[in-house]
Amino acid sequence: xxxxxxxxxxxxxxxxxxxxxxxxxxxxxxxxxxxxxxxxxxxxxxxxxxxxxxxxxxxxxxxxxxxxxxxxxxxxxxxxxxxxxxxxxxxxxxxxxxxxxxxxxxxxxxxxxxxxxxxxxxxxxxxxxxxxxxxxxxxxxxxxxxxxxxxxxxxxxxxxxxxxxxxxx
Amino acid sequence: xxxxxxxxxxxxxxxxxxxxxxxxxxxxxxxxxxxxxxxxxxxxxxxxxxxxxxxxxxxxxxxxxxxxxxxxxxxxxxxxxxxxxxxxxxxxxxxxxxxxxxxxxxxxxxxxxxxxxxxxxxxxxxxxxxxxxxxxxxxxxxxxxxxxxxxxxxxxxxxxxxxxxxxxxxxxxxxxxxxxxxxxxxxxxxxxxxxxxxxxxxxxxxxxxxxxxxxxxxxxxxxxxxxxxxxxxxxxxxxxxxxxxxxxxxxxxxxxxxxxxxxxxxxxxxxxxxxxxxxxxxxxxxxxxxxxxxxxxxxxxxxxxxxxxxxxxxxxxxxxxxxxxxxxxxxxxxxxxxxxxxxxxxxxxxxxxxxxxxxxxxxxxxxxxxxxxxxxxxxxxxxxxxxxxxxxxxxxxxxxxxxxxxxxxxxxxxxxxxxxxxxxxxxxxxxxxxxxxxxxxxxxxxxxxxxxxxxxxxxxxxxxxxxxxxxxxxxxxxxxxxxxxxxxxxxxxxxxxxxxxxxxxxxxxxxxxxxxxxxxxxxxxxxxxxxxxxxxxxxxxxxxxxxxxx
Ligand code: HEM
Ligand code: SF4
Numbered sequence: 241x242x243x244x245x246x247x248x249x250x251x252x253x254x255x256x257x258x259x260x261x262x263x264x265x266x267x268x269x270x271x272x273x274x275x276x277x278x279x280x281x282x283x284x285x286x287x288x289x290x291x292x293x294x295x296x297x298x299x300x301x302x303x304x305x306x307x308x309x310x311x312x313x314x315x316x317x318x319x320x321x322x323x324x325x326x327x328x329x330x331x332x333x334x335x336x337x338x339x340x341x342x343x344x345x346x347x348x349x350x351x352x353x354x355x356x357x358x359x360x361x362x363x364x365x366x367x368x369x370x371x372x373x374x375x376x377x378x379x380x381x382x383x384x385x386x387x388x389x390x391x392x393x394x395x396x397x398x399x400x401x402x403x404x405x406x407x408x409x
Numbered sequence: 410x411x412x413x414x415x416x417x418x419x420x421x422x423x424x425x426x427x428x429x430x431x432x433x434x435x436x437x438x439x440x441x442x443x444x445x446x447x448x449x450x451x452x453x454x455x456x457x458x459x460x461x462x463x464x465x466x467x468x469x470x471x472x473x474x475x476x477x478x479x480x481x482x483x484x485x486x487x488x489x490x491x492x493x494x495x496x497x498x499x500x501x502x503x504x505x506x507x508x509x510x511x512x513x514x515x516x517x518x519x520x521x522x523x524x525x526x527x528x529x530x531x532x533x534x535x536x537x538x539x540x541x542x543x544x545x546x547x548x549x550x551x552x553x554x555x556x557x558x559x560x561x562x563x564x565x566x567x568x569x570x571x572x573x574x575x576x577x578x579x580x581x582x583x584x585x586x587x588x589x590x591x592x593x594x595x596x597x598x599x600x601x602x603x604x605x606x607x608x609x610x611x612x613x614x615x616x617x618x619x620x621x622x623x624x625x626x627x628x629x630x631x632x633x634x635x636x637x638x639x640x641x642x643x644x645x646x647x648x649x650x651x652x653x654x655x656x657x658x659x660x661x662x663x664x665x666x667x668x669x670x671x672x673x674x675x676x677x678x679x680x681x682x683x684x685x686x687x688x689x690x691x692x693x694x695x696x697x698x699x700x701x702x703x704x705x706x707x708x709x710x711x712x713x714x715x716x717x718x719x720x721x722x723x724x725x726x727x728x729x730x731x732x733x734x735x736x737x738x739x740x741x742x743x744x745x746x747x748x749x750x751x752x753x754x755x756x757x758x759x760x761x762x763x764x765x766x767x768x769x770x771x772x773x774x775x776x777x778x779x780x781x782x783x784x785x786x787x788x789x790x791x792x793x794x795x796x797x798x799x800x801x802x803x804x805x806x807x808x809x810x811x812x813x814x815x816x817x818x819x820x821x822x823x824x825x826x827x828x829x830x831x832x833x834x835x836x837x838x839x840x841x842x843x844x845x846x847x848x849x850x851x852x853x854x855x856x857x858x859x860x861x862x863x864x865x866x867x868x869x870x871x872x873x874x875x876x877x878x879x880x881x882x883x884x885x886x887x888x889x890x891x892x893x894x895x896x897x898x899x900x901x902x903x904x905x906x907x908x909x910x911x912x913x914x915x916x917x918x919x920x921x922x923x924x925x926x927x928x929x930x931x932x933x934x935x936x937x938x939x940x941x942x943x944x945x946x947x948x949x950x951x952x953x954x955x956x957x958x959x
């Protein structure tokens with residue numbers, strides 16, 4: 241089992257990420273909990289909805305808007321970072337958390353490197369499948385590079401200017 | 410000027426520690442080169458033709474004396490003893506060693522400076538009018554808003570990996586625009602609405618480079634306190650829908666063009682509707698709190714035009730010329746704004762030595778409340794000089810090389826580093842600037858020509874703003890040979906426009922002569938009151954073509 245970082249430490253990852261089936265192929269559901277491509281899940285919503293062992297994953301160009309009303313049905317959502325320099329996943333994370341109120345586990349998968357973990361955390365991610373060649377023992381340090389931040393995000397709703405104002409009044 | 414509190418200091422120190430950790434891992438081979446790249450760029454570190462290049466942020470162009478002295482020390486200890494002021498109100502060092510950069514950043518942090526987001530695909534240093542807060546015609550001081558944008562954009566978790574770099578500029582004057590807001594990714598102009606409330610006119614999608622665009626307005630009036638939420642909405646739309654498949658089409662200007670400004674504006678409004686009232690909405694206290702840092706220094710009560718100044722001007726023609734060209738009106742009686750051009754012939758535009766940085770520090774303390782501003786024309790400004798001390802200032806700085814009386818003239822050239830330092834260059838640019846300066850060494854003639862912007866870039870990335878020069882010079886490569894293409898009629902002012910290409914390009918040795926012919930056409934055709942740009946706009950490009958290619 242590959243390792244998964246959560247905010248309370250490193251865990252075995254039971255979930256299998258299922259790629260999109262080829263044209264004309266059926267989706268082969270693996271044993272155990274699975275993350276399905278978001279569109280595949282939606283097409284077969286009746287079959288999978290409400291199952292606590294089935295979640296979905298988005299690619300960075302996909303739009304979470306289309307899933308706004310079904311998020312309660314999903315225990316885990318993963319967002320793929322095809323390349324660590326592709327920053328769309330950060331916006332997707334914030335939208336899922338802040339706009340659509342998603343409460344389940346939000347994972348970053350794909351090209352997940354140490355130096356992006358802090359930003360991912362701020363954008364609402366709480367689980368990270370670090371790229372396997374990276375040193376997982378450094379993850380906690382990198383998740384907590386900063387003890388304070390200027391702007392509001394998922395992890396801190398109050399931007400610094402509001403906290404400063406509260407202190408001086 | 411803004412002063413850090415414990416929060417700012419702590420965040421910055423943590424950033425320095427973070428970069429040290431990243432550099433250590435990069436040097437140890439734990440971070441691949443392409444993984445380190447965006448991290449080092451976001452900390453100002455380029456790897457260039459001759460050596461690394463470190464770009465240091467000067468938020469809204471403001472520097473204090475102790476910061477100037479620290480820059481001088483860094484240039485001595487880690488570099489070759491000089492620095493370069495850029496068109497983005499930043500400063501660059503051309504020769505630091507990668508392994509030293511964490512130490513340099515630590516030294517900068519001690520004086521509340523950094524290299525945050527001076528490069529890379531993130532929100533860059535916000536720029537503004539170098540005369541902010543001291544001139545007569547601005548609606549309000551734009552710097553507090555720049556500082557609020559600085560804080561909001563610093564390490565923004567959602568926008569650190571945008572499709573491309575992102576630049577914001579703010580202007581607050583009705584009649585002028587010294588920040589070139591219409592050629593930025595976002596240009597903000599402080600305006601009053603009919604009810605007399607402050608707010609912003611918002612331009613989006615301007616920019617230079619390979620596809621130059623004058624940005625359209627997407628919102629005529631944005632209420633003051635909505636500034637950050639609206640910026641967040643624009644950035645989110647850009648982050649999600651900007652092109653990532655092609656680096657040359659990744660800037661927001663391409664997205665705005667492809668969607669049309671109206672549709673882009675609708676998308677932003679729709680996004681904004683959701684976050685308009687989120688905690689990111691500014692509060693009155695937050696704005697007032699930041700405004701506290703930009704209050705007036707301890708001005709004396711003085712009169713304009715002291716007798717002594719009149720006599721000094723009458724007695725020294727050189728001083729009088731400098732006052733006419735380089736000194737601007739100040740909002741306080743008895744004070745003035747002095748621009749020190751870094752455009753002495755033979756010195757690359759914007760270059761200063763370590764000694765000069767220290768001299769500047771001394772000058773600010775003696776004559777301008779210890780503060781200095783950097784302009785996007787690569788000059789520096791002492792914003793609060795007493796008129797009765799102006800002559801003394803001029804005398805003091807003449808031997809330092811700061812009293813060149815050519816502000817706004819043909820020889821006050823904006824010029825990127827070009828082939829002498831930049832790996833991307835098609836041609837050298839500094840020697841072209843020098844050759845033109847040398848050709849036009851008769852100052853009386855140069856004054857008679859009046860205001861002319863001549864801008865030079867060594868390649869189409871347009872770091873020297875050639876598109877918006879009244880005369881633009883662009884280095885091009887023809888079969889491995891350096892050539893120069895000329896454009897005419899650009900402006901970065903309120904009437905922003907992009908220059909039109911004159912025709913086939915020229916060899917370097919021909920450049921001074923070509924510029925001379927262009928100037929001759931102007932002189933032959935102008936009416937008494939016209940600037941170069943006025944004449945060009947009246948007579949069009951053809952008379953210039955005919956003369957130059959005759
Ligand atoms: C020497 C190292 C430098 C490198 C490698 C470099 C690289 C670039 C590149 C690649 C672009 C085009 C970006 C795009 O269109 O997406 C650009 C644009 C620009 N750079 Fe530089 N640059 C350098 C130095 C400078 C300096 C010294 C200045 C100021 C004097 C400067 C100011 C600018 C400006 C104003 C633009 C135009 C931005 C726009 O499109 O509006 N750069 N630079
Ligand atoms: S315009 Fe070209 S040559 Fe000049 S600094 Fe920019 S990238 Fe380098």
